[in-house]
Amino acid sequence: MSKSDVVIIGNGVAGLMAALVSADEGKKVTLLSYGAGTFPLNSGVIDILGYDEQGKAVNSPITGIDQVPDSHPYKKIGMAAIEDAIKYFKKTVADEGFAYTGSLKEQQWLITGIGTLKPTCLLPESLQGSRCFDASEIVIVGVKGLKDFYVDMVKENLAKELGADKKYTTITVDTYITGRDLTTRDVAKWVESDKGYGEFLAQIKGQAGAGKAVIVPQILGTKGDYVVYKKLSKDLGCTVVETTGMPPSVNGIRLRDVLLSALKKKGIRVVENAKAEKAIVKGDKVTAIEAGGEVRTQTYEADKFILATGGFYSGGITMRDFGEYKEMVFGLPVEGDCVEERWVNKQLFSDKKQAFSMAGVRVDDSLRAVDESGNVVLKNVYVVGRNLSGYDFCFEHSGNGVALTSAYKAAKA
Amino acid sequence: MVKDKATVVVVGGGATGVGILRDLSMRGIDALLIEKLDMVNGASSRYHGLLHSGARYAVKDQEAAKECIKENTILRRIGKSCVEATTGMFVQVEGDDPDFVDPWLKGCAESGISTRELSKEEALRLEPNLSRKLKVAYEVPDGAIDGFRMSWQNLQSAARYGGRYKTYTELIKVNIENATVKSITVRDNVTKEEYDIECEILVNAAGPWAGKVAELAGLECNVSPSKGTLIAFNQRITNHVVNRLRKPSNGDIFVPHGSITILGTSSITIPDPEDTSTSWEEVEELMKTGVGVFEHLRDYRILRVFAGSRPLYVPKGAEGGRNASRGFVTIDHEKEDGLKGMMTICGGKFTTYRLMAEKFCDVLAPKLHNTAKCRTAEEDLVPEVSEAEKKAARQYFPSYGVNLAATRLGVEKFGDVVKTLKEQPETREVLCECENVTMAEIQRIAAEPTSHCVADVRRRTRLGMGTCQGNYCAIRSAAVANKLFKNKFEGCSDSLSDMKNFLQARWKGITPVMAGKTLREAEMTRGMYELLFNVNGGRRG
Numbered sequence: 001m002s003k004s005d006v007v008i009i010g011n012g013v014a015g016l017m018a019a020l021v022s023a024d025e026g027k028k029v030t031l032l033s034y035g036a037g038t039f040p041l042n043s044g045v046i047d048i049l050g051y052d053e054q055g056k057a058v059n060s061p062i063t064g065i066d067q068v069p070d071s072h073p074y075k076k077i078g079m080a081a082i083e084d085a086i087k088y089f090k091k092t093v094a095d096e097g098f099a100y101t102g103s104l105k106e107q108q109w110l111i112t113g114i115g116t117l118k119p120t121c122l123l124p125e126s127l128q129g130s131r132c133f134d135a136s137e138i139v140i141v142g143v144k145g146l147k148d149f150y151v152d153m154v155k156e157n158l159a160k161e162l163g164a165d166k167k168y169t170t171i172t173v174d175t176y177i178t179g180r181d182l183t184t185r186d187v188a189k190w191v192e193s194d195k196g197y198g199e200f201l202a203q204i205k206g207q208a209g210a211g212k213a214v215i216v217p218q219i220l221g222t223k224g225d226y227v228v229y230k231k232l233s234k235d236l237g238c239t240v241v242e243t244t245g246m247p248p249s250v251n252g253i254r255l256r257d258v259l260l261s262a263l264k265k266k267g268i269r270v271v272e273n274a275k276a277e278k279a280i281v282k283g284d285k286v287t288a289i290e291a292g293g294e295v296r297t298q299t300y301e302a303d304k305f306i307l308a309t310g311g312f313y314s315g316g317i318t319m320r321d322f323g324e325y326k327e328m329v330f331g332l333p334v335e336g337d338c339v340e341e342r343w344v345n346k347q348l349f350s351d352k353k354q355a356f357s358m359a360g361v362r363v364d365d366s367l368r369a370v371d372e373s374g375n376v377v378l379k380n381v382y383v384v385g386r387n388l389s390g391y392d393f394c395f396e397h398s399g400n401g402v403a404l405t406s407a408y409k410a411a412k413a
Numbered sequence: 414m415v416k417d418k419a420t421v422v423v424v425g426g427g428a429t430g431v432g433i434l435r436d437l438s439m440r441g442i443d444a445l446l447i448e449k450l451d452m453v454n455g456a457s458s459r460y461h462g463l464l465h466s467g468a469r470y471a472v473k474d475q476e477a478a479k480e481c482i483k484e485n486t487i488l489r490r491i492g493k494s495c496v497e498a499t500t501g502m503f504v505q506v507e508g509d510d511p512d513f514v515d516p517w518l519k520g521c522a523e524s525g526i527s528t529r530e531l532s533k534e535e536a537l538r539l540e541p542n543l544s545r546k547l548k549v550a551y552e553v554p555d556g557a558i559d560g561f562r563m564s565w566q567n568l569q570s571a572a573r574y575g576g577r578y579k580t581y582t583e584l585i586k587v588n589i590e591n592a593t594v595k596s597i598t599v600r601d602n603v604t605k606e607e608y609d610i611e612c613e614i615l616v617n618a619a620g621p622w623a624g625k626v627a628e629l630a631g632l633e634c635n636v637s638p639s640k641g642t643l644i645a646f647n648q649r650i651t652n653h654v655v656n657r658l659r660k661p662s663n664g665d666i667f668v669p670h671g672s673i674t675i676l677g678t679s680s681i682t683i684p685d686p687e688d689t690s691t692s693w694e695e696v697e698e699l700m701k702t703g704v705g706v707f708e709h710l711r712d713y714r715i716l717r718v719f720a721g722s723r724p725l726y727v728p729k730g731a732e733g734g735r736n737a738s739r740g741f742v743t744i745d746h747e748k749e750d751g752l753k754g755m756m757t758i759c760g761g762k763f764t765t766y767r768l769m770a771e772k773f774c775d776v777l778a779p780k781l782h783n784t785a786k787c788r789t790a791e792e793d794l795v796p797e798v799s800e801a802e803k804k805a806a807r808q809y810f811p812s813y814g815v816n817l818a819a820t821r822l823g824v825e826k827f828g829d830v831v832k833t834l835k836e837q838p839e840t841r842e843v844l845c846e847c848e849n850v851t852m853a854e855i856q857r858i859a860a861e862p863t864s865h866c867v868a869d870v871r872r873r874t875r876l877g878m879g880t881c882q883g884n885y886c887a888i889r890s891a892a893v894a895n896k897l898f899k900n901k902f903e904g905c906s907d908s909l910s911d912m913k914n915f916l917q918a919r920w921k922g923i924t925p926v927m928a929g930k931t932l933r934e935a936e937m938t939r940g941m942y943e944l945l946f947n948v949n950g951g952r953r954g
Contacts, residue, residue, distance in 0.1 A: 117951030150892035153908045313936040348920035394943040
């Protein structure tokens with residue numbers, strides 16, 4: 001196998017972003033993927049920083065980033081790279097016809113599948129929730145047989161967020177698909193078809209109209225192209241808003257497809273089902289990765305490696321027993337506060353960050369792993385996304401933000 | 414205010430209490446059982462679910478061993494819907510004391526427990542996950558028993574003979590006149606209403622809480638709660654119950670249940686039976702011992718850790734904990750303390766719950782001039798769902814879940830559920846894919862008078878108790894609660910709290926094992942609920 005300039009391990013948000021940016025730097029890129037990445041579980045919106053250290057909502061992500069502690073990945077990535085990464089991402093998705101709205105200056109709000117509001121930084125227009133804040137009537141559309149979107153629950157929680165002075169109505173449409181439970185992806189496919197669209201429109205048209213906002217699950221087509229969204233908004237003559245929801249996340253899959261399409265255009269080689277298992281090290285540098293495929297192990301040589309294997313969540317880091325951390329490809333040092341009193345908060349939904357979620361690889365400002373004395377362990381290995389220590393992606397709502405910006409920085413390094 | 418009366422009131426909804434209720438009812442005695450929370454919330458569900466063959470007691474306590482094998486045989490017959498006749502293995506690995514085998518074999522033989530020696534090859538063929546350091550293996554007639562189902566089926570059986578039961582009904586006062594129990598005062602923990610129940614005999618079957626109940630009557634009952642910690646694994650690691658062939662100790666027993674395996678237990682004397690906390694140290698001790706039998710144990714995903722208190726009865730001056738007797742006592746307070754109309758049953762084992770009830774009721778019944786013989790060993794707990802009914806159900810139901818649903822629902826409710834599935838296709842929605850629970854079943858159980866909140870329904874249906882530990886069904890159960898229980902029960906009021914409470918109940922068992930694959934699962938739970946759904950609420954500040 002011919003040598004690459006950069007090998008990227010992992011095909012989540014961080015991996016794909018790192019591949020795109022590296023290719024734009026004129027590098028020959030190989031991306032090793034294993035499994036579907038986390039996109040089907042991912043909202044596909046870009047949270048940068050939703051809540052601060054005290055759990056208070058952040059109104060302007062850029063101001064919030066300023067106040068994170070020094071151990072936070074954002075401090076290592078630096079504001080300049082963060083701003084560039086956002087610009088780069090927005091341009092990339094816009095070029096693919098799936099423009100995201102939002103900026104670092106002002107927090108955006110979306111409506112979740114249970115009717116709460118969620119802060120985020122960049123998101124597809126169809127998910128932009130603040131567009132319905134001024135509507136006089138909120139029409140919540142459920143789908144018969146679709147699990148995990150309960151109109152009464154959405155109504156209950158949304159009324160708490162937006163106020164009881166609005167009118168809230170609920171309707172449930174029928175897909176006429178029988179014999180099994182449905183997922184949002186099933187319904188999105190139905191709405192995307194000509195016949196399904198007609199049936200869908202006919203059932204909700206009477207309820208919609210000027211001044212109203214129609215709230216739907218993530219069902220406006222499976223593709224990141226806004227075709228169904230634009231058509232429906234026009235046909236209904238009012239605001240239409242999609243919500244985030246349980247896996248499989250349609251919008252996460254839209255984002256994956258859009259990024260993969262961009263990857264393809266840049267000629268990036270994506271190797272599927274290649275689980276990186278071992279690094280070949282010479283001195284303080286890695287020369288190649290051995291990855292297991294369906295039948296045999298393949299060696300991938302490169303000058304630079306970017307590790308985007310997703311932390312505990314995706315098995316990039318494991319902890320077989322308390323304190324026994326292991327970074328699975330390079331054996332990089334992992335830091336964490338694995339002490340019984342502090343490792344897990346007694347409350348699942350806590351007012352504090354969860355220590356186990358903060359564990360990860362300690363890096364320097366170039367995103368290379370460092371040992372306890374601060375010395376770089378492997379000179380040409382960069383660590384990005386969920387593998388990084390020092391942030392709780394859930395508590396602060398920053399997962400895709402850290403993924404995106406760290407990947408950008410590592411690719412530029 | 415007197416609102417109810419019964420000849421006998423039984424306090425405590427664990428195995429002991431339900432066994433007594435069934436026994437009394439079958440003898441024709443009017444009896445009412447009260448339980449302060451939901452049924453089976455104590456030791457009868459917080460244990461490994463082992464139906465003992467008695468082999469574990471064969472060396473130290475042959476009387477217990479003999480009782481176990483006798484009851485084991487009876488329960489296999491009358492409890493087909495709650496017993497899984499797995500058979501068991503006693504194994505030794507390198508380092509175990511070979512001198513323990515002969516006395517153990519002798520004890521089993523004398524107690525009437527059949528044993529069959531297995532060659533190492535055969536044992537490993539039967540249980541390929543066993544350690545390669547296996548030395549000796551014997552087969553014994555151990556089994557697995559579901560504590561929830563067994564208890565509910567006893568109640569159903571009792572109900573056929575007029576036995577009654579009330580959940581969320583807590584004893585708060587024993588009303589005594591002339592050294593005789595006249596009535597009790599109870600509090601309805603749902604409505605907070607307090608009222609009196611008249612009775613002739615009050616039975617204290619409160620297990621580890623027996624001391625507290627005795628106190629309400631001004632008596633002493635020296636029960637010593639002994640906490641046992643257990644680990645539930647996501648896989649069926651073994652098809653047999655597997656025991657370590659040695660002097661009984663911590664972490665000796667693996668019991669398979671459906672798709673999971675339970676490893677237990679520890680034994681720690683604690684002051685408060687409500688204490689179900691567990692520590693890393695307890696988990697590690699169990700794991701360390703467990704690895705000796707299943708060497709890859711640390712690679713399995715742990716579902717959760719839980720603990721319960723054994724109600725060990727300690728006569729004054731005797732030793733508690735692991736060395737306390739697993740036997741039981743019947744205390745007639747008229748004889749012991751001069752208080753007429755109150756009896757206490759304490760100690761014992763889940764496996765012998767029926768026999769305990771029989772012996773206890775043999776003392777109680779004559780006090781009421783009742784001479785009927787115990788018949789609890791003769792009749793099945795519940796009639797079985799027929800194959801024809803199951804076949805019909807498969808048209809509307811996830812086929813592989815039919816057997817489980819049939820055993821947990823019983824004939825009558827299973828029939829109701831299948832009818833609903835047939836007539837209302839929208840109720841075919843599978844709310845819990847792990848345990849195959851449909852909306853129709855949830856609705857049916859929610860309609861029971863004992864169902865006050867989602868947790869009650871969860872324990873009856875196993876909603877959220879399977880491999881995903883509520884990840885996928887917390888939202889669904891909150892939606893159901895919203896529909897079915899709104900304003901019925903404190904805590905079932907808004908969907909966000911319902912969802913959080915549902916997951917928090919699971920979290921308690923997950924926190925002590927936040928390592929390995931459990932860690933991955935936790936990241937997913939938080940990703941879904943804290944991130945995607947932002948259950949902590951939006952514009953907080």
